[in-house]
Amino acid sequence: MKKETSTTTDAELLPSAVPFWRDPEKRAIIFQIVALLLVACVSYYLFTNTQANLDRQSIATGFGFLDKEAGFEIGESVIDYSAADTYAKALLVGALNTVKVSFIGIVLTIILGTFIGISRLSTNWLVAKLAGGYIELMQNIPVLLQLFFWYAIFYESFPSPRQALNPFTGVFLCNRGLIFAVPAANPAYAGMGWAFLAALAIGWGLNRWGRQRQARTGQIFPAVRVTIALVIVLPLLVWLGYGAPTAMNMPELQGFNFKGGLTVTPEFSALLLGLVFYTAAFVAEIVRAGIQSVGRGQVEAAMSIGLYPGQVLHLVILPQALRVIIPPMTSQMLNLTKNSSLAIAIGFADFVAVTNTTINQTGQAIEGVALIMLIYLFFSLSTSLFMNWYNKKMALVER
């Protein structure tokens, strides 16, 4: 007996010598099974509770309610909508409003934030301090309070439509929002839009061709200037071709409100102002950090090989600064999109606000909250996919 055991090798002995709770691999499997079981149990418990509650309140689950008539009006909408439309369409209106405010907000935020970030680095003491003060002030006040503030300014400090401020002809400012004249509908404008797009496409092609030619022959083609000229000239030609229409759709006071023109509602303006001013402060800090991350030597080297200041910025500073800027910038853009859900607090009909109304009317709380989460996850994921692609394009190409 004794002899036999001594002949068995260590390798054969080990597995049985270590009990399974001391074997890291087996333990890991057990941990995972326990964790999954736990999650499954909790989910099952919540699910059965929910089922019982829904049965008791006789709420039908599922997305059937989407086809029913919504029966509520929405203050402003990108597409045609009336109370007789379905919930699905109401939700679409809300989603489009979210996209609208986020998109305009992001564009304005990048412009304002970059401007303030550069001002923060100005050699002018006054400008730098003012930019710094702006950043501190805006970052340290909750965005919701800022929204309330701007909204209060709109509906308390501006006069009623009858006494509307009229700074320029065709522009009115009152507590119903900013109302301004727009060119009256004319087929020329559609043509101008197409001409604009065509000019951009041609410019893109020229830029590509110019770069290839520069690589081949060394001759520089002024693609940017030609594109700017094209973008201005082509639509202008179309406009002249249609006989230069100048008719305007002027807003006029009728009863208690304005008719005609384009109205930017106070809700939308307050939301946009609040989001842009708040997020721009964060963007400014990101831009500042990005510019400061480019070493002085880089700029000096670029200047010493004879590049113009514009070229130094375009070819040396920006490509390096953007690498630092883009990842945090992405999360700020996502923050802006997510913060646009605060619209509900000041009565702008964004997706969350419309969904909330839907929940209140139909009692479909689970579906409603799930829809909100899904749509924001969709926004988040698509934005981060795009920014990741852009980031990869801008990233350092290392050998």
Next chain:
Amino acid sequence: MSAPATTPTREYLKPPVTEVGVIGWLHANLFNSWFNSILTIVMLLVLWQLVPPFFSWAFIDSVWNSPAEACRDIDGACWSVIPQNISFIVFGFFPDGQQWRPGIAMLLLIALVIYSKDRKHWKKSLGVYWLVGLIVMGTLMYGGVFGMPVVETDQWSGLPLTFMLALFGMVAAYPLGVMLALGRRSKMPAIKTLCVIYIEMIRGVPLISLLFMSSVMFPLFLPEGVTIDKVLRAQVAIIMFTAAYIAEVVRGGLQAMPRGQFEAADSLGLNYNQTMRLIILPQALKIVIPPSLGILLSAFKDTSLVVIIALYDVLKTTKVTLSNPKWTGYSTEAYIALAIFYFICCYAMSSYSRKLEKALHTGR
């Protein structure tokens, strides 16, 4: 020998007046190029247009503590809206006569915060003080002992609610966040997946949707007859939300740990728990103190969102005050005052976090 050889007779030129003193400073900082000169002048003109009218509105033509009627016939700011309603704005629906309780609780909190600011006090005893402090604050708020009548949580409102949501949000979210971060770094695929799904899902949706979930969806999850108070549900939503953000911050700290630390721990024969508890987490958490303060800061700002699910935090009590017909129309003043309050709190936190970052950055 002649003396001049040793005594210098060189004449010292004084620097030009444009280089030193006030003029020198102005020249260097405001008028150092034609572009900057124009910029300075334009800026000064803009400030001249904005600052004096604001100053006279805010300080000269304003009233500070008068009844509402006195505000009707002045041009300036009516700051009276705050002092005249201060007890409602600060304490909300907390019963009259009992408001000293949240008052003392808040003073205690401020004292604890000030005590914790000094890094010399960062010892185990600090944790004990906080624990005791939190229990005392909770007892003061809830009552039920020492002859203090019970005040249900649905009456907690105003400033104490704001502080409570932020503070408990942070305190309870931190352990959860650390666990999520460890889970995300784990080698076990199932646990890692669960943690990644949780973190990314929470970070992908706005806080509002979680608050909605807590207010309209959560009651459906509970068995019949069980109800959880609205304030608590909002608190849970804030904790869940904050935990996901803390997890990402802590993960950053864990990733910054050099491999050598893990290997050294392994070679000492420490198991996973010991490695994390004794070697990795103490170092990783030290790195992430400043960004964690940043999260506390945003949690503090985000508590204002509970307005939307009709909890009475300090922003909501201000809004309720403004909806009183007597005080309607003074939103600008009330919101500016509230903004100053938030600014002071947040600025103190963010400047402390920056100072700490500098102090802790010992250079590796």
